[in-house]
Amino acid sequence: MITRLIFIAVTTIAIGIGYHEYIGGSFGIFGQTCHRRFRNPFKYMATKTPYLDTGLNEEAAYGDPYRKHHGGSCVPTMTWHLVRHGTRNPSQKVIRAMKNTLPRLQDEILAAHKSGKGNLCEEELEAIRTWSMDKVPVETGEKILVPQGEKELAGISQRFKKRFPDVFAKDYHNDTFKFKFTKTQRAEASAKHFNKGIFHDDQVDQIYYPMAVRADPVLRFYKDCKRWKQEVDKNPEAYQERVKFETSNIFNEMLTKLQTRLGLEKTPSLEEAEIMYLTCSFESAWDPSKPSAWCHVFDEYDFQVMEYRQDVEYYWIDGYGYRLTYEQACPTMQDIVNKLSDKVSDPSAPSVTAYFTHSGTLLKVITRLGLFNDSRPLLGDNFDHHRSSRKWRTSFIDRFATNIAFVLYKCSETHKVGLMFQEKPIPQPLCEGKYLCPLEEFYSSTEPITKNCDLAKFCTV
Structure with a gap:
């Protein structure tokens, strides 16, 4: 009874x-509490979030996404793309941390629950119990594109081809299609799988790619910017807001909750919490149909805390924290303007330009475009203000395969430019929030950026 x-x-x-x-x-x-079971396990994985296209409806995936803005009076003639590489393996450092830390934590969690400590439910505990080191990649496979990443890139290009069939329908020719990637396996493989979504197999092998360079001025301009490296990237002061958050009561209380939930003898270190969070993210990104066992150790609030730590760092290192960070993105902006201008003056100019690069490039260009800018900066002590309403969330704006695209339209009396983010039209801050910006207005709004683009001046120490 x-x-x-x-x-x-x-x-x-x-x-x-x-x-x-x-x-x-x-x-x-x-x-018992099953902590991970909330609606969207991919909602808080920061820069290691897989690119999921489930939010794209039929119109977004197959029809002209700007038709309601031009009413059928404009025709697309060109697209320009900047694409982050797809889902990849971790770095050697993270792979080593997985190997050195996770088996020990696995044993401690299982032993704790056997002795009556911890409060994971049986479903979560079984996931931890059956987790295997077999999932951890070998160090020689660091940062390589994985099958999920290949699928992401092919899917993006296939959908763009369906949206803009007149732009993409031509057979491959180097005068029509321009592709370029950075000097990394993940960017090169991303480019090639993107093109598998556009061309027949017999054409894929004919595609010309210029020689990749480490510090391409358009694709990875910051790699040779000594001043930015000194004043921002390698400057401990640029990380002070992240450190402030890591040492806050909010973060320490989250770690204490983890200790209680997992039944550990001592509070997990920042490094231990981070490797569990990264493993959750990477393993879930590799196969989105099977979220990682390590996601079970966090509840939704914990995920929000871990994500915010990442967001604060990227805000200050790759985003709005320092003007120099996004001012150096001007060569990419110049390339956009030049490609638009070339197409307007010469209809035979390339119809598709696509560049394959990295998180650091996408975030700096996104910032230079004025996108996802919060009215208050992300700080180590204002998590509660930003927790549920901030625009700068890397889980959405910097996931694997993040992409922006400019679309040039020829209209009855003028040309207009649309900006797409993650395959959806987005208002353009540089053009007073318009979805389709008249070309002359676009030129005018970007002129202060493109006319004062002197990387030697920006980057000289």
Whole structure:
């Protein structure tokens, strides 16, 4: 009778809260908490989030995305793309940390629960129990594009071809299509799989790619910017807001919660929490149909804390924190303007230009375009203000295969330019929030950026 009453009580609570959609966790059998079971496990994985296209409806994926803005009076003639590489393996440093830390934590968690400590539910505990080191890649495979990344890039190009068939429908010719990637395996492989989504197999091998360079002035301009490296990237002061958050009560309380939940003898270190978070992110990105076992150790609030730590760092290192960071993106802006101008003056100029690069480039260009700019900066002590409403969230603006695209339209009396982010039209801050910006207005708004682009001046120490 008592057992029956307990079952009814637990069931009633679970139904009342919403078993599968409870934000922050759900109830397992006999009141144990299944922490990871909230609606979207990919919502807080920061820069290691997979590129999922489930948010694209039929119109976004197959029709002219700007038709409602021009009413059929404009025709697309050119696209320009900047694409982050797809899902990849971790760095050697992260792979070593996985190998050195996770088996020990796995043993400690299982031993703790066997002795009655910790409060993971059986489903979560079983996931930790059956996790295997076989999932950890070998160090020689560091940072290489994985099959999920190949799928992401091919899917993006296929959908662009369906949206703009007149722009992409031509057979490959080097005068029509221009592609370029950085000197990395993940960027090169991303470019080639992007093109597999456009061309027939017999054409893919004919594609010309210029020689890749480490510090390409358009694709990776910051690599040779000594001043930026000295004043921002390698400057401890540029990381002070992240450090402030890592040492805050909010972060330390989150670590204490992890200790209690996992039943550990001592509070997890920052490094231990980070490697569990990164493993959750990477393994889930490799196969989005099977979220990682290590995602079970966090509840939704913990994920928000871990994500914010990442966001604060990227805000100050690659975003709005320092003017120099985004001012050095001007060569990429020049390339956009030049390609648009070439196409307007010469209809035979390239119809598609696509560059394949990295997180650091995308974030700096996004910032130079004025996108995702919060009214208050991200600081180590204003997590509560930014927790649920900030624009700068790398889980959305810097996931694997993040992409921006400019689309040139020829209209009855003029040309107009659209900006797409993650395959969707987006208002342009440089053009007073217009979706389709008249070309002359676009030129005028970007002129202060493109006319004062002197990297030697920006980057000389």
